[in-house]
Amino acid sequence: MNAEKIQIKLFAKPKTGTAIHPSAFVPVFHEWIRNTVLPELMIDVATYEHVARGPSVLFVGHGSDYVIDEHKGVPGLLYNQKRAIPGATERLSDAVRRALYAASLLQKDDSLNVTFRTDEILFRINDRLSAPNTAATFAALRSELETYFGSLLTGLTLTIDHVDADPRELFTVRIRVTEAEKAPSVDALLERAGGRPI
Secondary structure, three states, X not given: OOOOOEEEEEEEEOOOOOOOOHHHHHHHHHHHHHOOOOOOOEEEEEEOOOOOOOEEEEEEEOOEEEEEEOHHHOOEEEEEEOOOOXXXXXXXXXXXXXXXXXXXXXXXXXXXXXXXXXXXXXXXXXXXXXXXXXXXXXXXXXXXXXXXXXXXXXXXXEEEEEOOOOOOOOEEEXXXXXXXXXXXXXXXXXXXXXXXXX
């Protein structure tokens, strides 16, 4: 994939009750920095809980960021690839693998009330210049997205749709498993994606 600055969003839901508390992620991410939990250089944590329907917590790294994101009121973990980008053939798989790995760790943390779904995944490109939010961009990338996600979610029926063509929004594609109850767990999907990233 020639596109750079890939984003992957995994949608979240609370394990119990109805709420996920973004502030609970702040000490967890600080601990990840202290203990070098992720296989990449992570630098800082910032909170934006005052921003409605936006990024609540930003976990800043050198090569990528992880965001507890509530864009359009839908909570999730957003992985943002920004530098030290892998080669073209590995960019998409690397982004998915890193997002799944972080999600796997977060949902195992007893201090957090969160689990992540795999029946719906958002793919975005954070670069309006090289990847405008148009039907032409979707046509150029559709085959590669179908091939990759079809292999990752093998045996399942998928829909892959361009979310909307609003030029003010990032180019976004929604990948959905038609029968949500058959979607694999985060850990099972991480294993298929190659396990812990390097």
